[in-house]
Amino acid sequence: MRKYLDMCLDILTNGTKKSDRTNTGTISMFGYQVKYDLSEGFPLLTTKKVHLKSIIYELLWFISGDTNIRYLVLNGVNIWNEWPYDNYKKSPDYKNETLKQFVEKIKNDEEFANKYGNLGPVYGSQWRNFNGIDQISELINGLKNNPDSRRHIISAWNPAEIKDMMLPPCHAFMQFYVNDNKLSLQLYQRSADIFLGVPFNIASYSLFLMMVAQVTNLEVGEFIHTMGDAHIYLNHVDQINLQLTRTPKKLPKMVINKDIVNITDFKYEDFTLEDYDPYPLIKGVVAV
Structure with a gap:
């Protein structure tokens, strides 16, 4: 995950100090993209321990439509x-x-x-019922029946319902792409908390990509992470600097139960992470 550390250093070095909604303050850059080839391993940060259990349960929660x-x-x-x-x-x-x-x-x-x-009609609600449309079902049917379409899209950003959400979607829009039987996913994230949120987002959407690939009989390609406002909160600078002193380790391997053929049938027990050897956890306060 050298790419993650390079991004952190770039933002610290070249970003701009800005105020923000939470009154915490950030160092911010606009427009950042990182690509992760999942054939190189599962992109779970090794320069600090990341709580995979939370990532998996949150993703299953999204997929279920629960809020x-x-x-x-x-x-x-x-x-x-x-x-x-x-x-x-x-x-x-x-x-x-x-x-x-x-x-x-x-x-x-x-x-x-x-x-x-x-929380109001946040991610899961939009994924499964965007003004009456089950976007996940539409996505999977589309990938199976018309893989070369340019319309394999899921949006969590529903302007009509933003006012009813406790937190408008940060990871707001995704597009899937099939090439040579490999499925890739690009996420557009309008607001990216580099220390706390982004490591979760990278792992979560990489795992979602693997799940969708499995149930559509495709191989796994790249996760492409495109960020709008990519920022480090001022109260996370010390934590980021600590990570920059750590040398990234070999990426772990994610093993998924191959018997699952429907996206809604996955359970926590269907995921096994192998060879994960991270540095110790680094705590940070979430900005609300």
Whole structure:
């Protein structure tokens, strides 16, 4: 993952300091693209440990069309908790609960979760029901029946429903491409948090590419990551600099259960990561 470190160094060196919605401040560059050839290994960062369990469960959550964090919380995944908690604090039911207490209520009280755990029509909703269109089904049918089409697209950016989302989609638009029986995926990400979000996004969409390739009987090609506002938050600069002192290790291998032929049939247990030997975890605070 030298490409990731090169991007970090480029942004730190040549980026521009900007204010942002969260009032944290960033070092930002506009328009950045990195290509990952999946034949070289699964692109999971090795210069810090990345929580693959969260990536897999989040992806399965997207594919299911779910938008309530309860499924994630019940499976020990906490990457989306801050947004509904921030919303809950504005409600008349808020009784000074901490984030930890809020998450426990989401876990143990289904009625509470139904009321306060939903993020609005975010990714999964748009993937499976974009104004009545199941984009994943359309994609898979298209790849099977017309692989050379230039319309293999899934969009999470639905202007009519942005106002109802707690966080408008950052990874907003993807296009698939078939060449020589190999399937590639290009993602356009409007807003790219280089330290916390991007390592997740690289692994998540690479895994999604592998899953779609399997159920459409195609081989795996490249994941192409195109970013709009690629930024390092000012409170992540030290963490990025620490990674820059670490030499990337050999990429791991992702093994998927070959018996799965429908995209909605994948379960967490169908994925096995082999030979992952990362440097220790580096923590950072998410900007909400």
